[in-house]
Each structure stands twice: as C-alpha cells, then as structure tokens.
Amino acid sequence: MNAGRVEVRIHCVDLTLRHAFGISRFTHTIQPSLIVELNDGVVSGFGEATTDPYYGVSIPHMVSVVEAVRDQLQSSDWDHPAILWEMLGDRLAHESFVRCAIDQAAHDLWGKVHGKPTYEMLGIEMGGCPVSSFTIGLDRQEVMVQKLLEEPDWPIYKIKLGTDRDLQIVEALRKHTEAVFRVDANCGWTAQETIENAVVLKDLGVEFIEQPLPADDWGGARRVYQESVLPITADESCLIASDIDRCVNHFHGVNIKMVKCGGITPALAMVHQAKKLGMKVMLGCMTESSVGISAIAQLLPLLDYVDIDGANLLAADIASGVKVERGVCQFPKASGNGISHFQF
Helix, strand or coil: CCCCCEEEEEEEEEEEEEEEEEEECCEEEEEEEEEEEEEEEEEEEEEEEEEEEHHHCHHHHEEEEEHHHHHHHHHCCCEEEEEHHHHHCCCCCCCCCHHHHHHHHHHHHHEEEEEECCHHHHCEEEEEEEECCEEHHHHHHHHHHHHHCCCCCCCCEEECCCCHHHHHHHHHHHCCCCCCEEEEEECCCHHHHHHHHHHHHHHCEEEECCCCCCCCCCCHHHHHHHHHCCCEECCCCCCCCCHHHEECEECCCCCCCCEHHHCCHHHHHHHHHHHCCCCEEEECCCCCHHHHHHHHCCCCHHEEEEEECCCHHHHCCEEECEEEEEEEECCCCCCCCCCCCCCC
C-alpha cells in the first residue's frame, strides 16, 4: 500500500457466547476481541485477535501495542502483507496476537485492493477442503450432551476434556451420534492417563487426541507419541515456526493458531514446514468472530484438518464472511478475506 495512505482504526468488542464455554483451565461466557482496521481511503481490511488469560493477552495491552506501532503502520510502504509482517518484526517480535490482527487486516485489504479473494492472491486453488469440527465445551455431562443435540449432523465433533470423568463424557456423547470424535484435553492429562485413555477412546470412535500434556512436558510427549494407539496433535506445544521442528517425533500433527503464531503470513509458512516434515496439519481457531474465521479459511485447501467453528459458538456475530454450515465452509463472492456488514 502507498506510504501515508493507510489509516489504522481499532475496534474493541465483547463477543457473547451462546453457552458457557469451558476447557480444562477456565470457563467463560464473554470473549473480548480486538479488531484492527486498515483503511486506504477507499476500502478497509479487517483482522482479529481475541484475548487469552493463559497467554496473558488483554484488550488494554493489545490496544497499547497497536498504538505503539500506529505511526509505522500508517507510513509504511508495502505491496504484499508479508513485507509488512517482516517490517513489524523488531517491534512486535513478542506480540503475536496483535501481529495476527494486523496481518489478517493487511491480507484483507490487499485482496480488496486487487479485487480478488486472499486465497487467490496467495496462489491457492480452492477445492478439496477438509470439513470443520464443532466444539463441545467442557461442562457437566448432561449439558455437553445437550450442546451436541442442539447442533446435529456435524460430521466431526471436537470434545473438550480434562477431568476425572472424561471417558464417561465421551461414552455419553457417543450414544447420540455416529460422527467422528476428536478430543482436546488442553494440557489436562498425564502421559500415563493419555496412553490408557487412548485405548478406550479409539473404541469410541475418536480420531486423534489434541494436546493431552502440559506444553513443556516434552519427555511425556515423546513417550505418548511412541505408546499411544491414537495419533497426538500439538496445540499449546506448537505456537511459532521454531516449534515445528521440536514437535517431530513428539507429535503426529500440529494445530496451528493464527493468533499464536502471528497471522496468515507465518501460518502459511508453518503449514508448508510441517507438511515437509511429514506431519499432519490442522488450523484451529479461538472463540472468534467471522473476521478471524474468514482469515483462517483462506488456507483451507492446504490442510488435513480444520477447526473453525468459533463464530458458530457466538450468540451474535459482528460480521458476515465465510460461514461454516455443518462443517462445510461457504465462501462469499467477495474479495479479500470475504468479510463485510460489520456491527461494531
């Protein structure tokens, strides 16, 4: 974009969830989120980053970080989002959430300026896309069953676990669907629990287990990788590009999150890196609006698995864009990331 022509606008929103959403660490009903808007005087690009207490990310902190680089953003000259991403490297090296929102917005603006979808600008052909899972947040067993029944006919359900009754939860859910299950313990298990649980979960139709151990338990991860009857996918253990190599021989696949790595630019590089190393690749989401979901969807054809149901978990979305209907992503006929009709 031409220097001196991009205006930075910040939107802070509270996303209300349809239901309380729980994982092994916490439960929440409101998801604060930051939307970064880059406007060139004609069109705007939008990107998103949610807060996350696990990583110490708050709205006030993210706003202060954006303000610190506002002048640089508004005076930078770039013709590809990856150039802007590199330009911000020194100042945002440890601010991946903010970097993600800026990078997504830059891609959205880039596509809109050229009148093409972002995936086309990136040289990606849309086709052969994996279907998304729908996430059942951790709660009382009867509540989790009810959540599943409210969203019937999804091909895949991702079940949040991390309790002393995990197997009973999966058994109860299995009675109501023949869909594929994936389970995510969010660091809530030990290595021994994982190995033992995997035997039962495999019989219950679980495809793989996501991040069963604490992120820094690499010895346990290696043991589970060798002994588990189910594949293991990294999430909290795989944040940035340098983590990919470390995950080899510790995990069978990686779940890449744009907010954790810094946006579309690094996520794309991590996808190619993981595939080169023979690992299965998944892109996941936070509980975010269609702004973030639509950005993630631009890489869909490159993936083995995807979990982008974040906007489906909201009581009300703040934008229109890529929609996930019973696991299938529906792309609008629009340029950039495809997002529009905002309600800030």
